[in-house]
Amino acid sequence: MASVSIAKPSAQTGLLTLKRRQYLIAFLFVLPALINFAVFRYIPIFMAGHASLYDYSLLGGFGDFVGMKNYIRALEDDLFWTSMWVSFQYALMKVPLQVVLSLLLAMFVARELRGMSPIRTIIFFPVVTSLVVAAMLWSMMYNKDLGLFQSIAGIFGLRHNGFMSNPMLALPSIVLMMIWKEVGFSMIIYVAGLKGIPDMFYEAAMIDGASPLQRFWHITLPLLKPVTLFVIVTQTISAFQVFVPIFVMTQGGPFFATNAIVYYIYQNGFSYNDMGYASALSFFVLALLVVISYFQFRLFRGQAEY
Amino acid sequence: MLGTRTAPLSVPQGRKAFQLRRLVEPIVRYTLYAVIVIVFLMPFIWMFFGSVRKESEIHGMMFPFGWHTIVPVQWTLENFLDIYGLTEAGRSGGLRFHRGLMNSGIIAVAVVALSMLFNTMAAYFFARLPFPGKKWLTAYVLATFLLPFEVTVVPLYLVISEMGLRNTYWAMIIPFYASPFIVFLLSQFLGSIPKDLDEAAVVDGANYWQILWKVIFPNALPAIATAALIEFQFIWNLFYWPLIATSSLDLQVIQVMIASQTTDRTVYWGRTFAGLVSAVLPVMLLFLFGQRFYFRGAVLSGMK
Numbered sequence: 001m002a003s004v005s006i007a008k009p010s011a012q013t014g015l016l017t018l019k020r021r022q023y024l025i026a027f028l029f030v031l032p033a034l035i036n037f038a039v040f041r042y043i044p045i046f047m048a049g050h051a052s053l054y055d056y057s058l059l060g061g062f063g064d065f066v067g068m069k070n071y072i073r074a075l076e077d078d079l080f081w082t083s084m085w086v087s088f089q090y091a092l093m094k095v096p097l098q099v100v101l102s103l104l105l106a107m108f109v110a111r112e113l114r115g116m117s118p119i120r121t122i123i124f125f126p127v128v129t130s131l132v133v134a135a136m137l138w139s140m141m142y143n144k145d146l147g148l149f150q151s152i153a154g155i156f157g158l159r160h161n162g163f164m165s166n167p168m169l170a171l172p173s174i175v176l177m178m179i180w181k182e183v184g185f186s187m188i189i190y191v192a193g194l195k196g197i198p199d200m201f202y203e204a205a206m207i208d209g210a211s212p213l214q215r216f217w218h219i220t221l222p223l224l225k226p227v228t229l230f231v232i233v234t235q236t237i238s239a240f241q242v243f244v245p246i247f248v249m250t251q252g253g254p255f256f257a258t259n260a261i262v263y264y265i266y267q268n269g270f271s272y273n274d275m276g277y278a279s280a281l282s283f284f285v286l287a288l289l290v291v292i293s294y295f296q297f298r299l300f301r302g303q304a305e306y
Numbered sequence: 307m308l309g310t311r312t313a314p315l316s317v318p319q320g321r322k323a324f325q326l327r328r329l330v331e332p333i334v335r336y337t338l339y340a341v342i343v344i345v346f347l348m349p350f351i352w353m354f355f356g357s358v359r360k361e362s363e364i365h366g367m368m369f370p371f372g373w374h375t376i377v378p379v380q381w382t383l384e385n386f387l388d389i390y391g392l393t394e395a396g397r398s399g400g401l402r403f404h405r406g407l408m409n410s411g412i413i414a415v416a417v418v419a420l421s422m423l424f425n426t427m428a429a430y431f432f433a434r435l436p437f438p439g440k441k442w443l444t445a446y447v448l449a450t451f452l453l454p455f456e457v458t459v460v461p462l463y464l465v466i467s468e469m470g471l472r473n474t475y476w477a478m479i480i481p482f483y484a485s486p487f488i489v490f491l492l493s494q495f496l497g498s499i500p501k502d503l504d505e506a507a508v509v510d511g512a513n514y515w516q517i518l519w520k521v522i523f524p525n526a527l528p529a530i531a532t533a534a535l536i537e538f539q540f541i542w543n544l545f546y547w548p549l550i551a552t553s554s555l556d557l558q559v560i561q562v563m564i565a566s567q568t569t570d571r572t573v574y575w576g577r578t579f580a581g582l583v584s585a586v587l588p589v590m591l592l593f594l595f596g597q598r599f600y601f602r603g604a605v606l607s608g609m610k
Binding site (some may be wrong): 022025029033036037039040041043048051058060105108115119120121122123124125128129130131133136137138140146150151152154155180185187204208237238243247248265266270279285288290291293294306 | 353452594
């Protein structure tokens with residue numbers, strides 16, 4: 001603490017002691033960031049809370065005060081529940097698949113063998129690609145008339161009737177694209193986790209004659225539990241925020257089969273011009289995700305003594 | 307990882323199995339390499355080649371599947387000339403992707419510059435400066451992690467409209483001049499730099515500002531580079547926020563431009579491919595040059 005020893009010689013000079021002046025100067029370093037978080041992270045939440053109590057439109061501004069009407073309307077809105085269900089289905093398909101695939105890939109690429117480094121790079125390409133590009137590229141591949149998949153299916157004498165226009169296939173097709181895009185990210189986190197497991201655990205197990213499967217089941221998997229929990233929670237939260245692929249690939253169709261909740265909020269706010277209702281819907285999703293995040297923090301505190 | 311570890315411990319009677327394994331392992335491995343390359347690289351290859359061939363070729367050679375379904379017969383830059391408004395056909399179609407690239411570039415560079423300044427300052431405060439009740443400020447920063455970005459876009463829109471910043475570059479720059487995640491990431495790193503360095507500088511009469519830029523900054527360059535790359539990629543790839551923050555065509559960023567161009571004219575696949583290539587190339591090249599920073603960033607964000 002260099003600051004303390006300096007503060008001593010000059011006593012009080014007016015209202016600001018040297019120490020207080022130091023605190024003030026230190027605070028100036030963090031002030032711009034604190035203002036940013038207040039204005040662009042916290043205040044928006046309060047403004048949305050305020051707007052959700054009014055008839056509020058982009059064009060007309062604040063209308064009548066309506067109290068809880070927007071919230072009650074959401075509870076009675078079938079499309080809101082449909083959208084929530086679509087988001088749930090999306091998360092239920094995507095999260096487990098991505099966790100399993102990224103762990104398998106990580107176990108493959110964590111080995112420092114010849115040719116492995118470019119493979120890691122290639123799996124990471126979709127991660128740095130923007131969602132718009134990935135979504136557009138895949139909707140071109142899925143295209144019924146000209147798509148790459150149609151062409152490849154032709155090799156086997158098969159033919160598909162379009163993915164995005166089929167209510168059964170549209171959502172799984174988006175899930176597939178998103179796993180392709182994001183699996184590399186979880187994989188890298190798993191690779192770091194795998195490298196953190198000391199070799200001696202495996203050596204001891206081998207001396208005891210444990211098979212590779214036993215070693216995986218009794219060493220790798222339990223020791224990766226914190227990583228797995230992390231991947232599951234963050235992926236769940238991000239799954240509930242899916243928007244761009246819906247916007248680009250299906251616009252919520254066919255027959256609302258891909259009308260995920262954030263897309264529904266967007267439509268209400270910017271297509272139907274009903275910001276009050278969109279704000280109320282945002283609050284529902286926010287509450288849900290805060291609960292998930294809260295469990296994340298609890299889980300991680302529980303991991304400390306692992 | 308598991309397979310190779312057994313090798314040194316193989317006992318004599320397992321020798322045959324061991325030799326077989328040494329033969330089979332590379333075959334399995336290279337087959338998997340091939341599968342991974344096809345799955346993760348093929349869409350990009352299709353996109354790159356599609357952007358440098360004639361429209362009629364894309365349509366005419368899609369079926370039956372063959373070498374030229376992917377690889378052009380006749381190479382051309384026509385699609386790029388079209389989307390950058392350098393041909394009559396492109397201009398009459400209102401294509402000006404150069405404008406989108408410029409907008410994205412201006413915004414991304416501005417955000418990276420500002421956020422490196424303010425995030426580094428904030429991280430320096432959290433990691434090294436004395437302040438009473440700093441843990442409350444830490445909680446204030448960390449609590450923002452609870453607010454998922456896509457859900458707060460509508461609320462953010464309300465604030466930006468109130469500030470009168472709709473349809474300006476500022477709308478896409480100001481909200482991002484500081485990032486809680488980057489502050490957190492950098493302060494972890496700044497905390498690990500030895501404290502003797504600052505103390506020596508204090509003895510020499512340096513103030514906080516001088517210590518930050520002359521002592522801490524040079525020592526933290528790898529972490530700051532990681533943060534800058536993450537930030538650039540985040541802003542460059544952003545879609546939802548620029549989509550709603552601006553309605554003016556002059557301010558459209560590249561991501562919004564490619565999405566709106568193709569919903570209007572899906573017929574021109576070559577141009578669409580060229581647009582996708584334009585949007586992806588800057589981040590792709592940065593990634594190739596700064597790979598280790600990206601992997602480090604991904605692992606560090608594991609703490610987010």
